[in-house]
Amino acid sequence: MSRGLFGTDGIRARFGDEPLTESTVRRLGAALGAELVSRGNLAGCADDGHGPLVLLGGDTRASSPALVRWMTAGLAAAGARAIDLGVVPTAAVAWAVPRRGAQAGVVASASHNPASDNGLKFIDGAGFKWTTTAETQLESRLAGTPASTESTASAASTESTSVTGSTLANASPDIETGARYLRWLIGEAGGRHSLDGLRIALDAANGAAAAFAGELFLALGAEVELLYSAPDGTNINQDCGSTHPRALAARMASGAFDVGFAFDGDADRALLLDEHGCLHDGDAMLYLWARDLHQRGELAVPKIVATSMSNLGLESALAAIGVEVVRCDVGDRSVVAALRSAGLRLGGEQSGHLVDLHCSTTGDGLLTAVRIATIAGRAVRAGSSVTRTLAEFRRFPQVLLNVPVARKPELGGMPAVAAAARAVEGRLGESGRLVLRYSGTEPLARIMIEGPDESSIAALAEELAQVLRREIGGES
Numbered sequence: 001m002s003r004g005l006f007g008t009d010g011i012r013a014r015f016g017d018e019p020l021t022e023s024t025v026r027r028l029g030a031a032l033g034a035e036l037v038s039r040g041n042l043a044g045c046a047d048d049g050h051g052p053l054v055l056l057g058g059d060t061r062a063s064s065p066a067l068v069r070w071m072t073a074g075l076a077a078a079g080a081r082a083i084d085l086g087v088v089p090t091a092a093v094a095w096a097v098p099r100r101g102a103q104a105g106v107v108a109s110a111s112h113n114p115a116s117d118n119g120l121k122f123i124d125g126a127g128f129k130w131t132t133t134a135e136t137q138l139e140s141r142l143a144g145t146p147a148s149t150e151s152t153a154s155a156a157s158t159e160s161t162s163v164t165g166s167t168l169a170n171a172s173p174d175i176e177t178g179a180r181y182l183r184w185l186i187g188e189a190g191g192r193h194s195l196d197g198l199r200i201a202l203d204a205a206n207g208a209a210a211a212f213a214g215e216l217f218l219a220l221g222a223e224v225e226l227l228y229s230a231p232d233g234t235n236i237n238q239d240c241g242s243t244h245p246r247a248l249a250a251r252m253a254s255g256a257f258d259v260g261f262a263f264d265g266d267a268d269r270a271l272l273l274d275e276h277g278c279l280h281d282g283d284a285m286l287y288l289w290a291r292d293l294h295q296r297g298e299l300a301v302p303k304i305v306a307t308s309m310s311n312l313g314l315e316s317a318l319a320a321i322g323v324e325v326v327r328c329d330v331g332d333r334s335v336v337a338a339l340r341s342a343g344l345r346l347g348g349e350q351s352g353h354l355v356d357l358h359c360s361t362t363g364d365g366l367l368t369a370v371r372i373a374t375i376a377g378r379a380v381r382a383g384s385s386v387t388r389t390l391a392e393f394r395r396f397p398q399v400l401l402n403v404p405v406a407r408k409p410e411l412g413g414m415p416a417v418a419a420a421a422r423a424v425e426g427r428l429g430e431s432g433r434l435v436l437r438y439s440g441t442e443p444l445a446r447i448m449i450e451g452p453d454e455s456s457i458a459a460l461a462e463e464l465a466q467v468l469r470r471e472i473g474g475e476s
Contacts, residue, residue, distance in 0.1 A: 005142070006135040008331045008440065012110050012119035015063040020118055022070050023147060028120070029074020031142040036103045037079055050081060055100060055123075055177075057085040057093045058108035059208045059266045062233030063118045067108035071120070086173030089208045089267035091364035092181040094127040100177070109208070109266035112243045115234045121266075127361035129333045182212055186219050188359055189370040196221035198377045199257045201273070202369075203248040205241025206231040207265035212366060220370065227251065237264065242271045242352055242365075245279055252277035259376040259386050261369040268332075269352035270365035272372055274386040282352045283314045285372050287393045289354065290346055292375050294323050305338045305347030307331070308435045312450040313395040320392065332363045396432075397454035401447040401461045406474035408438050411445070420467040424449065424460045432457065436464070443474055 005011055005019055013020045019028070036052035054075055058064030064087075072082040083100075085093060093105040105123030113119075122130040122138075130138075186192060200222045204210040206229070214226040227248060228240035240247060245262040252260045252273050260273035272280040286306060293299040303324040306314060315325045328338035332353035339347045339357050348354035353363035360367055379389050412418050417436075424434050432451030439446055445468050451457040 005139045006132070009111065009129070009333070010107075010119050010121035012113065012117060014116055015061070015067075015118040020063075020067065020120075022066075025067055025070040025120075026074040026077075027145045027147065028138075028142055029071040029076075030078045031074070031138055031145045032071075032104065032106070032122075033075040033078025033080035034145070035138055035141050039103070051079040052103040053081045053083065053101065055083050055085055055093055055097055055102045055105045056108070057088040057090075057105075059110075060087055060206060060210065060231035060233065060236050061108075061110070061115050061118055061265075064108040067118060067120065068106075071106055071108075083177075084173045085177050086175055087208055087211060088178045088181070089212065089364070089366060090121055091268055091360065091362055091367065092178055092208075094123050094129075094362045095181050095184065095360070095364075096177050097123050097125060098127045099180075107266065111266050111268065112205075112237055112241065112264040115236050115238065123362075128336060129362055131333075178212070182216060182219075185212075185216055185366055185370060188367060189216075189220050189374060192219050193221035195373055195377050198222045198259070198373060198380060200373060201225045201227065201248060201252050201257045201260040202229075203227045203240055203242075203245065203260070203262040204229040205237050205263050205265055205267075206235045207237065207241065207263065207267060209263040209267035209366065212267070213261075213263065213369070216366060216370065217373070220373075222373070225251070225257070241265065242269055245271060245273065249273055249277040249279060258380050259373055261365075261373070263365045263369075264352075267365040268363040269354075270369045270372075271352045272386070274390070276387065278387075280386075280390065282348045282350045282354060283311050283395070284390055284393055285352070285354060285368060286310075286346070286348050287314055287317050288372055288375050288389060289356070289368075290318055290323055291321060293346060294321060299323065299345060301342075301344055303342070303344050305335050305342070305344055307335065307349050308437070309448060310350055311395050311398060312433050313393060316396075317393045336362065396450045396452065397457060398448065398450045399454065399458045399461045401465050402439070403445045403447065403465045403468045404474040405438070405443050405445050405468065405472045407472055408443075408445075409472065411436055411438070414471050416467055417464075417471055420464050424464055427460060428457075434460075434464075445472070 056068045058068050075082045090107045093107050097105040103125045107121040110117040110119040200217050202213045204213050210229040210231055214224055217224045242262045242264045248262050258275050262271045272285050290304045302322055303326055305326050307330045308327050328334045335347040346356050354368045376386050435448040437446050447461050449457040449461045
């Protein structure tokens with residue numbers, strides 16, 4: 001295997017293509033099991049004959065059960081135990097790992113991608129996404145895992161399904177963990193009937209939220225209409241969910257609802273729709289959540305974390321109430337790392353990945369939805385609305401421009417590019433912002449400029465793009 005197996009959020013590819021083939025996934029399971037056994041030995045853990053425990057779950061793609069089976073077989077071959085939690089949100093696995101005393105978790109999901117894709121997300125023993133260092137170590141171990149593991153794993157898998165107490169913890173999904181996670185969410189929202197009378201529309205994306213979202217909000221007392229909640233293995237994210245919220249927006253335009261939420265395939269993100277069906281992203285939800293915590297005196301340090309791509313309007317709106325925004329790199333893992341490093345509580349991305357470290361370790365779309373719905377419920381009971389609560393959040397115009405490049409030298413090391421960037425920043429002053437970076441996966445330089453006037457920032461972006469094209473331009 002070549003290096004570079006992991007992307008920004010685990011492993012992702014078209015199912016059946018490398019690395020999501022049976023042989024490689026079994027080898028990956030064996031490598032993970034061996035890594036966990038090695039860690040236990042290094043920590044001086046006594047051999048109780050059971051081996052390290054790994055929790056697995058997946059979304060509703062037809063290919064997810066196969067990935068879980070192959071991972072389980074590989075883990076068994078290395079002496080690790082596995083418990084299949086069935087179809088659950090990614091956040092449910094992260095929630096369960098420390099509570100079950102597991103050493104790791106694995107989620108079979110490709111998030112918002114189409115059904116033909118899939119992936120593997122890795123959770124550590126504390127419930128956090130794996131660090132890049134841990135991923136590199138696993139990838140190195142995979143490179144040394146022989147292909148012969150497949151036959152050993154297959155034998156172990158066959159034996160474990162028929163022998164009680166084998167290295168596989170169970171042959172059928174453990175649905176109780178998902179039920180416990182749902183009860184925990186109800187408690188985090190304030191208990192049953194805390195949203196009595198609130199009218200909510202939910203788009204479950206035919207994904208992992210389908211079996212949880214409706215029951216959750218009904219238990220909280222809301223009047224619920226659940227859309228796209230009939231997964232068939234092929235329709236996850238298909239013209240629905242957080243990447244295609246138009247159908248939910250059209251339904252909400254009827255005026256029959258107070259608030260709506262659209263989830264993605266594994267329900268680790270959510271997007272907000274107001275009573276008119278207007279879409280609001282993670283920045284808007286961060287504003288609502290941070291303001292609520294601050295007003296209640298629950299934001300001990302008046303700061304939150306947002307990525308470099310979050311809108312300048314978020315900074316402006318929160319600064320007005322005395323809350324600072326700390327910037328980090330793109331990715332929910334970067335958000336969590338920044339929160340932990342600075343000792344802060346709340347952070348997130350425009351995509352709807354929001355994290356409150358007081359109760360979660362990773363993005364949780366269902367938790368985000370119940371927290372924002374609670375805020376909406378208080379507004380509605382007071383005779384207000386979601387739209388009014390967002391009145392002070394004004395999004396700055398934003399221009400995004402991708403420039404194909406032939407190579408990726410350090411941007412600050414090219415005098416002409418650095419000078420052009422400084423000139424743009426000088427003309428923006430304190431009323432705008434420039435983010436210039438390379439794509440992590442494509443031969444592109446990305447220009448993002450925010451400012452009070454869209455036409456002027458578009459012109460600035462094009463000026464900078466022309467310099468990039470001259471210096472390192474590639475084929476479109």
